[in-house]
Amino acid sequence: MSGVEVRGLTKRYGTLTAVDDLSFTVRPGAVTAFLGPNGAGKTTTMRMMVGHVAPTSGGVTIGGRRYRDLPRPTTVVGAAFDGAAFHPRHSARNHLRIYAAMGGHPGRRVEELLGLLGLAAAGDRATGTYSTGMRQRLSLATALLGDPGVLLLDEPGNGLDPEGTAWLRAFLRELAGEGRAVLVSSHALGEVQQVADDVVVIRRGRLVAAGALGELAGAAHVVRVSSPDADRLARVLAPAARAIDLDGPHDLRVHGLEPARIADLAAAHELRVHGLAADRPSLEELFLDLTGERTDA
């Protein structure tokens, strides 16, 4: 199955640069979490992948071709965007039948998906009466009509209850397990942390990190420092560190500096260090670090 190649993707609206020279890859057989705070440019990027939004420069290929050059795009790529895109008076069954006809997908696929996504009982109800969770599932069903090898899901966890979130995680794992390339955007890392193999993190339209989740988590240094001179030490370390949290009157958590460098800087300024321990950060902290959402000390 094919993956997604994003190369130098840029979108400008007047003077605002929504997506800035973005490059990354989504590989088959894995769930890639596409992370960033709200407004970082995730949705715009995903819309450019499928031709909804025209890039200012750069581009996206899927299995080597642009979306619009795919002969039957919905058999290659399935995409679901945040928010309902159904006629409120159409039933789920009718909605899926219309698009099955449009994509030339067999009618039995509609029934299959209604069953798979737990919508069989509500299949004849108008979508206008659906709950958020049901709408998310109908969006997923629409994306899956052509049994595509690439799935682009924009915030599929939005508005789901805990049960729905757990179901979604298992479902995404299953889809990747079948060899599909699954890209899932989210503004909340916790939602996708347990299912993501890879992560792509963007901030203000720019790539800040991309890679295997395990590697990325390992690469971030957080060091616990206990020092009676914590205040002064924080000022000394501040220019070199990515961020420093005050963890109490004598404790610091230093991001982005190795222990040896911290010890050297402390020694150079004749500051006392009583404890120095590398701390494996939680992914959430890493995410906040990378996206700049942490309130820096």
Place this chain on the structure above:
Amino acid sequence: MRPLIHAELRRLLATRMWLGTLLVAALLGGGLIGLLALVGPENFDPPMPGLHTEAGVRAVLGFLGFTAFVPAAVGTLALTSEYRHRTITVTFLYAPDRWRVLAAKLVTYGLAGVVYGLVLSGTAAVSLFGAAAARGVTLGLPAGTVVELLARLGVAMAAYMVLGVGMGALIRHQVAALCVVVGYLYGAELLLVMIPGVRHLYPLLPGGATAALTDFTAVADALAQQLSSEPVRLLSPLAGALVLLGYTALASTAALLRPLRRDVA
């Protein structure tokens, strides 16, 4: 293209709007014409020539021409409702070549317009002949000519439905598109032709083209009477139909140049 048309037909039949629309066609065709024929044009206020005259039959059938805003409005919804409910984003995933979406809708609504026209004209024929028989009046036009006039009206309805699709593609916003299409058909064109000089363009305007297509010259005659003695010459019926289709082509092309290409979200 065939899957797209198939899908559009499904979309059209997915709600009961099609049933309501055909009901309106039957009410306007059968109901309105039946009522006018039963009352008789000679009893209108002001009185018009009776059904036993050619002018009387043409006048009664001509009223149907004023109902073209109904199919035009229905056609307008083809694309605007997709933008309104954001299904356009899904549709463009299935058909990234956006012109194909518009083409499929033009074909589908062309077919739907023909069905609408058939129902309108068919029910109108039944009630006109029925009312004449009930009143014991011999129509002032041979049955063949009446049927031909009604068939032309049916074609005009189909043309208006397709024109509505093009206008909806161009304007995209549902309420705005409806206001423009219905507002134009209902009044703007008449105001337009009151501007000196513009009157001569009337045969080339949608209303004038419809009048040519349906041989209904009341508006043109009234214009000639009120504004000058010089009569306005209408196009031939075929040219009238082509002018209507030309407006559709114009609106569709304009839509493809810019509005349909815009980013969707």
